[in-house]
Amino acid sequence: MLDYLATQPLLTLVLILALGLALGKIRILGISLGAAAVLFVALGLSTLNPDLQLPPLLYQLGLALFVYAIGLEAGGDFFAQFKSRGWKLNVFLALLLVFLSGVAIVVVRALGLDHEIGAGMFAGSLTSTPGMAAMVNMLNSSDPAQSSQPVVGYSLAYPGAVIGSIVVAAVGAKLLKVNHHRDAKSEGMILDPLMWEAVRLRPGIDGTVGDLRDITGQQIIASRVIHGDTDHQLALSEHPLEEGMILVLNGTAEALEAAIDILGEKVHVTLDSNFLRYTRVTVSNKAVVGRTIEELNTASKGFLIVRARRGDRDEVPLPTDVVHYSDRLRVVTTHDRLPEVRKFLGDSERSLADVDLLPFFIGLFLGLFIGIIPIPLPGGNVLTLGFGGGPIVAGLVLGALERTSSVRWQIPYHANRTISTLGLSLFLAGVGTKAGVGFRDALTDPSSFKVIGAGLIISLLNAVISAAICMPLLKLKWDEAMGVAAGMTTNPAVISYINGQSGTELATRGYATVYPTAMIGKIIACQVVLILLL
Structure with a gap:
């Protein structure tokens, strides 16, 4: 069966993805491992039969799709956070990455x-994953016989990386008796449910x-007079x-x-739908996407x-909030x-499903072009962002821009998640089969x-x-650290584990703030570590 699969790469690919x-x-x-489990299935099958290989173009395309989609999604929040507290976290992360790179060289x-x-x-x-791919790409051009070795080291260390991070998060929360809900609420990450009240304005x-926001100092909005x-x-x-x-x-x-205390007195009214209508409308009209409410x-x-x-x-x-595909807006x-409002905003699931992929691939092309630009290093060495780093840089910038004239760079949320998961799965399937021989040898070697x-x-x-520095110096709560x-x-x-443990999104704020820098920084750091070790 494995010999037959070695002659059928398409069948092999689909089987690896499914399993x-x-x-x-x-x-x-x-x-749960999620899409990362694809790597271990690919490794397992190629370990049993080293002839079972998938074309390199497959994992290159997969990784490019994955990181570009991630960049589009994270771009807006990344630059918004960077202006205030984000730059501090990203400077810390860059310094930590330099330190860990030095530790890795010493330990190796x-x-x-x-x-x-x-x-x-x-x-x-x-x-x-992109950092490992960058090393594979470097070795492919200099020493193809050794190009699969980084995948072996990556595969051996990967499970411990996941387990180690989770153990620290779980044990630390227990030892410090972290109140996840209280911490998230104090950081504004848990909002009380929205409601409405009527107020009769007092004199003056x-x-x-x-x-009204400036007068009351509260995050409120008036819907009816x-x-x-x-x-x-x-x-x-x-x-x-x-x-x-x-x-x-x-x-x-x-x-x-608080607002009513300033404005006047609360009164009871009935919001009779014979006068005005409240309803939810989903944004799907490309003409409004990327524009502010104002x-x-x-x-x-x-x-x-x-x-x-x-x-x-x-x-x-x-008024300054940008409207995105799939936003569900409550309108009055x-x-x-109402029919005109629905038409203006879209309110069409079919339109959301008919994704315009032309801007997506224009942006991806720009990212791949950025990825091939050589960056000179001392000693005559060069590194590149590669097909992992270039696309995420382009994705971050274009995701933050939202649109350029009539070109809308963003794609619907569900489409973005599907493309990123598919891209990651394709990459892991391709690179996993490449490392089968080396992984089989590593399993029988005590040095593993x-x-x-x-x-x-x-x-x-x-x-x-991260906990020791971010909590006392940057004033982060445990979950965000x-x-x-x-x-x-x-x-x-x-x-995913930390969010499940805490039941809040506070950890996600720290994660999203440093994610793009970490993604790009590790691509560069992995290549530098490889160059310094060789």
């Missing part, structure tokens, strides 16, 4: 490890509806505030209470956006304008335990140092 993704769903102690030489396997161990200790409140019992109007931003006016406000209970000027089209549901969380939108409008141990040391150092450590690994299994 790997199925294995990745199995949870042991709350941990002290233990007498094969240099190519040792370099792969470093990539595996931080689960840097001057300005317009658009000034009510005169008497029957006159319900949209609360347009230019509407002047008057004594006795009744406004319907949206926000959290705490924000509404730019859309929805009031001129007869509706207001009073809530935005992104992911699993409702938020009161700001009249009955007769040195590789596993060295990788575990580096993984534990990453998590422990562990999110930074997980961001260094760029491993979804690690952050």
Whole structure:
């Protein structure tokens, strides 16, 4: 059977993907490998039959798709966070990466490890798939016979990297008696449910509806102006505030209470749908995607956006918030304008499924071009960002831009996740079959335990140092510090476990803030480590 599969690469590819993704769903102690299990299925099959190989172009394309999609998704948040607190975390991460690179070089030489396997161990200790790919690419051009060795070291160190990070996160939370919910709430990561209240304005409140946030200092938005019992109007931003006016406000209970204390007195009203209609509309119209709510000027089209549901969380939108594909917006409008509102925003699942891939591949081409630009190093060496680093740089920039004139770089959330998972799976299947011979030899070599141990040391150092520095110096809570450590690994299994353990998204904030820098930095660091070891 294995001999037959060696002659059928397409059949082999699909089998590896199916078995790997199925294995990745199995949870042991709350941990699952996800798409990473594809690597171990590919390794296992190629270890049994070294002739079972997949073309190099396959893993190159897969990795490029994966990192470019990640860059598109993370770009906006990365640059937004970078301006405030993000730069501090990223400087810390860069220094930590330099330190861990030095540790890796010392450990490899002290233990007498094969240099190519040792370099792969470093990539595996931080689960840097693109970094390992960059080393494979370097060796392909200089020493093809050794190009599979980094994959062996990576595969041996990878499990310990995942387990080590998770053990530190779990044990540390127990020892420090971390209150995950309280920490997340104090950091503004847990929002109270949104609700509405009506307020009758007291004398002396001057300005317009658009000034309510500045007047109250609260994150609220007005949806209706009510005169008497029957006159319900949209609360347009230019509407002047008057004594006795009744406004319907949206926000959290705490924000509404504070705002009403300033504005006047709470009153009971009935939001009769005969006057105005509340409804959810999903954004699918490419003409509005990438524009701010202020730019859309929805009031001129007869509706207001009073809530935005992104992911699993409702938020009161700001005028500067950018509208994305798949956003679920709660709008207020009249009955007769509702069809126009739906048409303007899209509200079409079919449109979301018909993804325009032309901008995606234009951006991917730009990323691949960036990846081949040589970066000179002292001693006559050069490194490149490669087909892993170039696309993520392009993805980050284009993801932050959202759109350039009529070109919309973003793609719907679900499409992005599908492409990134497919790309990662293709890469792991291709590179896994490449390392079969070397992995089989490593399994029978006692020195492999040195590789596993060295990788575990580096993984534990990453998590422990992240907590030891980020908590006292950068004032992070435990979960966010562990999110930074997980961001260094760029491993979804690690952050998934931490989120499951904490029940909050606080770790995700640290993870997302440093993820792009970690992804790019490890690609460069892995190549530098390999060059210094050779």
